[in-house]
Amino acid sequence: YAAIVGGCSGCATPAGAERAELETSGTIPHALILAMGDTLAATEAFDRHIDPEVKRIALVDTFRDEAEESLRVAERMGERLWGVRLDTPSERGGVTIGLVEEVRARLDRAGHGEVKIVVSGGLDPERIAHFRESGAPVDAFGVGSAISGAAAIDFTADIKEVDGRAVAKRGRIPGITENRRLRRLELEG
Numbered sequence: 484y485a486a487i488v489g490g491c492s493g494c495a496t497p498a499g500a501e502r503a504e505l506e507t508s509g510t511i512p513h514a515l516i517l518a519m520g521d522t523l524a525a526t527e528a529f530d531r532h533i534d535p536e537v538k539r540i541a542l543v544d545t546f547r548d549e550a551e552e553s554l555r556v557a558e559r560m561g562e563r564l565w566g567v568r569l570d571t572p573s574e575r576g577g578v579t580i581g582l583v584e585e586v587r588a589r590l591d592r593a594g595h596g597e598v599k600i601v602v603s604g605g606l607d608p609e610r611i612a613h614f615r616e617s618g619a620p621v622d623a624f625g626v627g628s629a630i631s632g633a634a635a636i637d638f639t640a641d642i643k644e645v646d647g648r649a650v651a652k653r654g655r656i657p658g659i660t661e662n663r664r665l666r667r668l669e670l671e672g
Contacts, residue, residue: 493505493508493509494507494508495507495508495509506536506537507537508537508538509540510540510541510542510568510601510603510625511525511526511529511539511540511541511542511568512542513542513545513570515528515529516542516545516546517545521546522541522542522543522545522546522547522552522555522556523555523556523559526539526541526556526559526560526564527559527560530560530563538565538566539560539563539564539565539566540565540566540567540568540599540601541553541556541560541564541566541567541568542567542568542570543556543567543568543569543586544568544569544570544571544572549567549569549571549582549586550582550585550586550589552567553567553586553589553590553598554589554590554593554595557590557593557595557598558593558595562597564595564598565598565599566598566599566600566601566622566623567586567590567598567599567600567601568601568602568603568625569582569583569586569600569601569602569603569604570602570603570604570625571604572604573604573605577604577605578602578603578604580613580614580617580619583600583602583614583619583620583621584619584620586600587600587620599622599623600620600621600622600623601621601622601623601624601625602614602621602623602624602625603624603625603626603627604625605628605629606624606625606626606627606629607626607629608629611624611626641655643655643657643658643659643660644658644659
């Protein structure tokens with residue numbers, strides 16, 4: 484939920500999505516593909532057993548070349564496939580602008596221009612900016628550890644006013660002070 488408040492457009496956990504009044508979103512995980520032994524088999528199983536309202540986003544870097552696997556899944560799934568996710572590990576060079584461009588070109592040439600490309604894997608604001616500034620045809624970014632492992636923000640919850648009277652502990656300025664990073668919320672009791 485905090486990631487949604489911070490600007491993310493989707494949430495993979497049911498609790499967070501419910502709190503944000505969004506539908507849960509996510510992709511087929513490596514674990515399902517590894518357990519089933521084939522990307523296409525895992526994608527088809529997901530398609531058979533998951534609510535049709537959930538977007539079909541196939542992870543295409545587990546066993547084969549990403550561009551070839553994207554085509555294989557797109558051919559079989561047709562219009563049911565919303566997108567493919569590139570999550571190539573750093574041991575293989577990670578997801579590159581060139582890889583994204585190749586996957587997009589191959590999908591387009593095969594008549595699958597509607598299939599979206601999601602990039603994930605070690606993304607942080609700098610890498611996302613790199614993809615965006617290059618004009619790489621990325622439709623969505625999947626960010627995990629840059630959010631979940633972010634450094635804590637140091638703050639205090641000091642009492643600054645009691646019954647309209649400015650107060651503060653020693654060393655602090657009494658009374659409510661402006662903080663442009665915060666906004667007042669009206670909570671219902």
